[in-house]
Amino acid sequence: MTSVARVAVAHADRMVVKVGSSSLTDKPTGLATDRLDALVEAISARRLSGRQVVLVSSGAIAAGLAPLRLRRRPRDLATQQAAASVGQSLLVHAYALSFARYGLTVGQVLLTAEDLIRRSHYRNAQRNLERLLDLGVVPIVNENDAVATAEIRFGDNDRLAALVAHVLHADALVLLSDVDGLYDGDPRRPGAQLVPQVAGADDLAGVQAGRSGSGVGTGGMASKVDAATVATSAGVHVVLASAPNAAAAMAGAQVGTWFTPTGRRLPTRLLWLKHASTPHGRLTLDAGAVAAVVERRLSLLSVGVTAVEGEFEAGDPVDVCDPAGHAVARGLVAYAADELPPLLGRATHDLSDRYRREVIHRDDLVLL
Known part of the structure; x- marks a missing residue:
């Protein structure tokens, strides 16, 4: 049931949805097509209802591990770039086939941090994404891991998704994970309680959000909280939920953790300066x-x-x-x-x- 507090999410005309590597991959075989198809079904239903959705998807490096016969995510930058080069085409191809079942076309947009830092690059990225949406395309955004270096990378796609939501003046951001929300402790331990709503910094007091993610991703709960802080400070509603609850989260149902907006939209350059630099x-x-x-x-x-x-x-x-x-x-x-x-x-x-x-x-x- 949709709560009054989450009506803004349910009615969002433009939404950014971010999914992590661990929600799309099945170690050690690479992409889990059943998980990917379930996500696409949820996004397609919303898109076909007349609302715009931008998908920020991790998974390129993870998808490239099996073809390169790598057992785990590489630590060195060169091999990460190689895995991303192989995996990105597999990832987008899988999305293209899945969305085609609903008559929808996808467009790949690869970004580095510089694309949202320099004004000329930022305007180009914004125009591209806006035009794709105008044409009825579902943009699939990922960090350009094949060329990004440690100095210019976002570090995780949670923050990238928050900045994309800001750049596109999105109404809502849905962060999908392998955990069903923010907990006041380690959710694997007895007694940990789900935090249903975060209205500001006071609600995060005592919350332990680890930075270690899965073996195939780079994020953790802390990166998602950071991303939510970036987005809400720019007036964007944020929901953090598990990937199987994607449809419910987008519909404004009582799942996961809802982060309420805390501020107004900043100029993109200042938003980057405060949260991403x-x-x-x-x-x-x-x-x-x-x-x-x-x-x-x-x-x-x-x-x-x-x-x-x-x-x-x-x-x-x-x-x-x-x-x-x-x-x-x-x-x-x-x-x-x-x-x-x-x-x-x-x-x-x-x-x-x-x-x-x-x-x-x-x-x-x-x-x-």
Whole structure:
């Protein structure tokens, strides 16, 4: 039965559905077609009802293990890329055949983190996905593991799905897993209780979400909670449920864990900066500068910076910390790490013209 609280999910005109490797594969034989077909049936029913669905699917590397006679997910990047190259075609082919049973066409969209970081790339990805949806196609999105490196990868498709939901202004995000929701402890142990609703950070207090995933995937419950936080902070409803409950989750039924929206949509660049970027260093501020950045939302000037840590170039993300070392904001720094030490504590009018720009402009700052 659909609850009043989940009506927004049930009525979502545009939904992103993410499924993990462990829900699609049958070790050691690769893809489990019965699981894949069951998921496709649920998505097709929603699509044929007139609503749009984007599928973010893991499984390329896992699907490539058996053809390459690999017994487990490789640890080295080159072999991961090779497995993804082999497995991605098998994965999309399986989806194409399954969706064709319902008269639906699929389109493959492979993304790296850079595609949602750089504005020109982000706009291209957005236009492609929007046009596919306009044409009645079911886009199947995956991280481009065949070319992604450790420096530019999302790390798991949960976060990718959250960013795609934001980019496409989706109304809802459904995260499908091999666990039927978020628990307050290890669900394999007696006494662990399902958390039916998360309305904010307070509801996560005491919840233990591990980062270790299955032997064929990269995610864990923590990555799903992180993804839910990203999406809900942008105004997107999120449901975390097990893959067999896909149809019920999309229909707004009382399954899994529902994460309610906590904020409004941020510009995509700032959403990435807050939730998906990796800081390359830290800037420590005095109390006055912290107040200026956090309370008055001003740009960060050199006079308020007391210390610099890390190695970074101009344009890299860095954490902005208070005197106690707590990160209060993150921003794109305008100077390289080796340029900043001579500028620390100095007023802008005391600097040469070359160094009179802000250390971090307020448009490139996001509060944590």
